[in-house]
Amino acid sequence: MESSQIADFNFSNQLKFNIQDLTSQEDSGESSDEFSPENEFLTEEHRKLYSQLTQKENEVENELEKLLSRHCHLETKIRGITKVLPNLEIIHSDAKQLYEMISFASTLAENVSHKVRKLDIARSRVSECQQRVHDLLDLQLCCDGVQTSMNSGDFEKAAAHIHRYLAMDQNLLEKTADDVHQDSKSVNNSISLLKEAAVKLQEILTSKFNDAVAKQDSNSVERFFKLFPLLGMHDYGIEKFSDYLVDKVETSSRKHMKTASETSLTDKRAAVLYSDLLTHLFEDIARTIETHQPLVETYYGPGRLLKLVCRLQDECDRASQAVLSEMWRSRGLEKLTSSIKSGTHKSRGDPKEFDQLLGELATAHSRYSLYLHFLRRKISMDTEEEKQPTVLAALEEKLKSCVLCRTMEELLSAYLILEHHYMEESVRKAIAMDTIESGSQCSSMIDDVFFIVKKSIRRASSTGSIDGVCAVINNACGVLENEMCTKLNATLKQGYPTGYLDLAQAYSMIHARLQPSDTEQAKSLFIAHLNNTEIGSEYVTTLASGLAQEVQCPTQTDRSKLEGCLSGLSSVCAAMGMAQDLGLQQLANAAIKPRLAPWIDSFLALSHNLTEEEFSSYEANEPFVRSLIANIDGIVSEFRSSLTSGNFESLVTFLADEVNSQMERVIMKMEFNRLGGLALEREVRALTGYLNSTTSMSIRERLARLGQVAKLLNMEKINEISDIWTRFNWRLAPGEVKKVLKLRVDFPKEEIMKLKL
């Protein structure tokens, strides 16, 4: 209530001031007037001022009215506020009460938590104290126990006691000893006694362990091995144990070497002697790791396996070196690779001589890949996740620098040289032994060559080395292009022997004493090689997609490497495609063009300027198109079964193109009347229908031009052209249309000239 009154008051005050302001201004205006000697003659300026004042007054009045009009509204508001006011007081007192309650609760809570904190400190002290007491008691216990159990030879118990002692906080223990004034002597005594016992136990365990190793008593070895970590001798234990395991592996590998050296050359494993030896070695090591890994993890904790593996790897290096250098020597790898590299290798006839050796090399490398994979898996399983990258990097470092790794890389290199040689020689041989089996569209080389290439790549893929597979794929591209495509290209370049001799051919034939059967052979060879190109392209595509799925790629980089190399196979496809195009061109040039020309030329002898009578006899006999179709059918059926579908379709397409252009050529030399045009269109339709029926693809497009020529010549009147000109997608230029129309003897030349197209 009060506040609203104050506001009201302020408001009215302001009004008053405003009014005073105005009046004072008016006063000052008047006072200035007084100075003027002629009061009545107000100057222009004064009048202006006056009107301004009046305007201001009006404005103020308006404002005043506006403000006063709000008075009622404000009053209702004030009334509303007055009603609510008593409630506010209640709320205020409630809030005050609440505040008191809360502050009381908070002090209470603070007090409580303070006490709890104190309690907690007390409790921890108590437990610490308890711990110390326990330690002290245990110390005593350990001290007594150690001696008795050591005396009785119960080393497990003794070690457990020492372990308990070592687990105590040594500093704290000494402090405790100081704190316990009256008994400090006995505590210190116990400590020193235990220290001594620890050292003594270490010595005993070490010697016992060594004895056990010397006696090959694996149970005792394991027994003492388990005790080392209890004495804090983790590294020592692992080291000793590794030595023991290395010894075992060594003995075993020596045994294997000995049996191997006694294996006779006729033994059925003789060919894979060295890969067998490596397999034994890797298996021995893997088994050793596999069986002892739980022991190490249980008693030594995770992350200790790497040390063991590294020690074993050293032995693996030594043993594998022995095997591999023996292999290198006895298989004559050095000589073989260098003679192949220098190109002086004398093949003993059969490239298959390499098969066994290649198989052995690939197996050896594949075992090595598996072994590495095993090591990586074991080590990563043994390590906590956050430490894995560093531990695995340490393993990789070890592997990278190890002798085995380097030797295996050399082995792979030798393998690749031999594999390349094998592939090249085998493919050459397959091409040299190329035969055409009856009933087959292509020749034997295509299956043989791809069999060899696939075999080589599969074998390379078995090595487990992506670089190896990629290299063999690259080499395969080279061999396919250089050997096979070159051979096919050479055959196709010679052209298709038709057997329809021209003079020059006949002449050369007499000289070369070619028998007709030779021509037949050359024909089928040409066709087979043409088909080879199409089938070869298909095979390459299948090979590439098959390999993309088949070859295992452990990493994304490996995958993209593989794909990069596989894309190289597309260049083989391109080379095949080029040979195929060449072959088709040659075939068409030999078998289609020269034969088609005389058949179509016979059209020239048949007048197409026909009377009704001539037309009906022409219709009945179909002198031209019937024999043409029969002739073309001769060609088509000649190749239908012998060519692969793609080649056959290409050939028919070529045939259609040739028919189209040659027909046009002869038509342009003739003249036609209406009936002649009608006959022509029927002939063209028959021809198109026939060609279209020869393959599954549509050939109509190829003959579109000829069809349009026939349509033009079959028009009843010349002005029909304006009707059909807009309806078709014309293959003929306007000039050509006019030229065709001029062939109609009954169309006036001037009208043709006048046509606007």
Add this chain to the structure above:
Amino acid sequence: MEDYKFLFKVVLVGNAGVGKTCLVRRFTQGLFPPGQGATIGVDFMIKTVEIENEKVKLQIWDTAGQERFRSITHSYYRSAHALILVYDISCQPTFDCLPDWLKEIEEYASSKVLRVLVGNKIDRDDREIPTHVGEDFAQRHNMYYLETSAKESDNVENLFVKIATELMEQAKSKELPRYDEINSQNINRRTTSIDVTCCGN
């Protein structure tokens, strides 16, 4: 389908430790990894560069310099469009080996392959082979010549861009023996599953 008009294979060769991997890393990832270990077999990287508003994809094969990987690296020569032969300007033996490398290139690579001689590590103070010696050698053997520093990123981008430009011009004038536009159209026509070597033509 990826958006590029040309694809070229670039193969780096040269003695071990001359900085082939560093050159590739610098170009493809902008990194200079110190203490780079020896490459095992071959490494494979891809980078697309834009030249005259055309996207050119470079397939870069970084080969191991060590002798025992030779039979792997040889297999990459044949299909290469460009060969970068690298030596270390602060190490005479790497320069002395160049004739041997050229012999290999003659034997295994296509005769039309683009050959570039690169003297790397020009950031080093202990230069042993003066620029003009390298230049002379390159000129005598009909090669392009460039000096680079993978460490300081000197001339590295330039090297690859130059190669891409040159190969693109060759491809446009249809001089490339393989993978050029005509052939790849053939590939597109004949096969469906084999990775196309270039597209958009």
